[in-house]
Amino acid sequence: MAANILTSRCVLVTGATAGIGRALAREIRDLPTHPTVIVMGRRQARLDELAKEGFETVKFDMDTTPDKIKAFADEVVGKYPELDAVILNAGVQNMVNFAEPEKVDFSKISSEFNINYLAVVSMMAAFLPHFIKIGDSLQKERPALLVPVTSGLAMIPLAPVCNYSATKAALHSLTFSLRIQMENAKTNVHLLEIIPPLVESELHDAEGTTDSLSKFWMPLAEFTSIVMDGLKEGKIAITAGSATATYDRFEKPKENLKNGMMNVDIQK
Numbered sequence: 464m465a466a467n468i469l470t471s472r473c474v475l476v477t478g479a480t481a482g483i484g485r486a487l488a489r490e491i492r493d494l495p496t497h498p499t500v501i502v503m504g505r506r507q508a509r510l511d512e513l514a515k516e517g518f519e520t521v522k523f524d525m526d527t528t529p530d531k532i533k534a535f536a537d538e539v540v541g542k543y544p545e546l547d548a549v550i551l552n553a554g555v556q557n558m559v560n561f562a563e564p565e566k567v568d569f570s571k572i573s574s575e576f577n578i579n580y581l582a583v584v585s586m587m588a589a590f591l592p593h594f595i596k597i598g599d600s601l602q603k604e605r606p607a608l609l610v611p612v613t614s615g616l617a618m619i620p621l622a623p624v625c626n627y628s629a630t631k632a633a634l635h636s637l638t639f640s641l642r643i644q645m646e647n648a649k650t651n652v653h654l655l656e657i658i659p660p661l662v663e664s665e666l667h668d669a670e671g672t673t674d675s676l677s678k679f680w681m682p683l684a685e686f687t688s689i690v691m692d693g694l695k696e697g698k699i700a701i702t703a704g705s706a707t708a709t710y711d712r713f714e715k716p717k718e719n720l721k722n723g724m725m726n727v728d729i730q731k
């Protein structure tokens with residue numbers, strides 16, 4: 464059976480104060496295996512509400528440097544040595560229009576790239592020593608899960624959110640490669656990628672597009688149920704709605720290249 468969420472004893476969910484992250488945190492908490500679930504975000508009031516629901520909470524801003532992320536990961540592992548899954552869900556989305564170059568705000572581009580990509584990569588790197596260790600111990604049957612949340616826009620970009628689409632494409636690509644590296648090194652670390660379509664959440668509030676997008680989005684409960692099925696099954700690409708059709712058409716064929724073009728030993 465593929466590595467899946469049902470063996471996880473302790474799960475960290477980043478960006479769990481709203482939307483997809485919070486809904487998944489609740490579903491994972493309610494699994495029959497009762498894992499400890501740690502929720503992370505910046506808003507303390509939301510974290511306090513979640514603490515009342517029985518979650519462990521940790522306040523952290525992803526828009527920071529790799530060394531601070533490493534310190535955060537070390538602190539989490541120190542407090543929760545059972546940690547064996549991280550859902551890398553925190554993300555932001557901004558509109559950028561290069562046809563009006565004078566209005567392009569590079570601080571927003573940089574921050575979006577950091578939160579959605581660099582900080583996620585830093586976090587995966589920061590947790591990997593612990594994850595490789597727990598998989599390599601006597602408990603070989605105990606897998607560790609890294610679960611990045613990308614987007615259907617990683618595969619087909621949406622022009623008004625061009626930088627966002629690029630951040631998700633970068634994370635999607637890196638996920639393929641990391642999976643191969645973990646397999647080649649015979650670790651027990653597994654990458655399961657969540658690839659949402661447009662889903663009901665607070666993501667679009669900042670840009671004022673929630674009203675128009677809410678006419679098309681997938682209800683959060685429906686999406687969460689599909690993702691939980693995928694996490695229980697240990698699917699490497701957990702898609703829903705339009706993201707499923709796109710994945711099957713453009714990305715699934717790449718799964719067959721993992722023993723070929725995507726895995727050439729360039730040191731030989």
Ligand SMILES: NC(=O)c1ccc[n+]([C@@H]2O[C@H](COP(=O)([O-])OP(=O)(O)OC[C@H]3O[C@@H](n4cnc5c(N)ncnc54)[C@H](OP(=O)(O)O)[C@@H]3O)[C@@H](O)[C@H]2O)c1
Nearest residue numbers: 478480481482483504505506525554614661662664665666
């Ligand atoms: N909803 C969609 O249509 C859709 C589609 C494809 C992919 N996704 C992806 O799904 C993930 C979840 O998004 P969502 O739709 O659930 O959005 P959401 O409702 O806006 O939730 C985003 C979460 O990320 C957290 N977050 C944002 N910036 C952060 C930072 N600097 N540090 C720490 N936490 C931060 C927020 O918490 P705080 O504000 O408390 O920090 C919040 O908990 C994102 O990666 C998003 O790109 C969403």
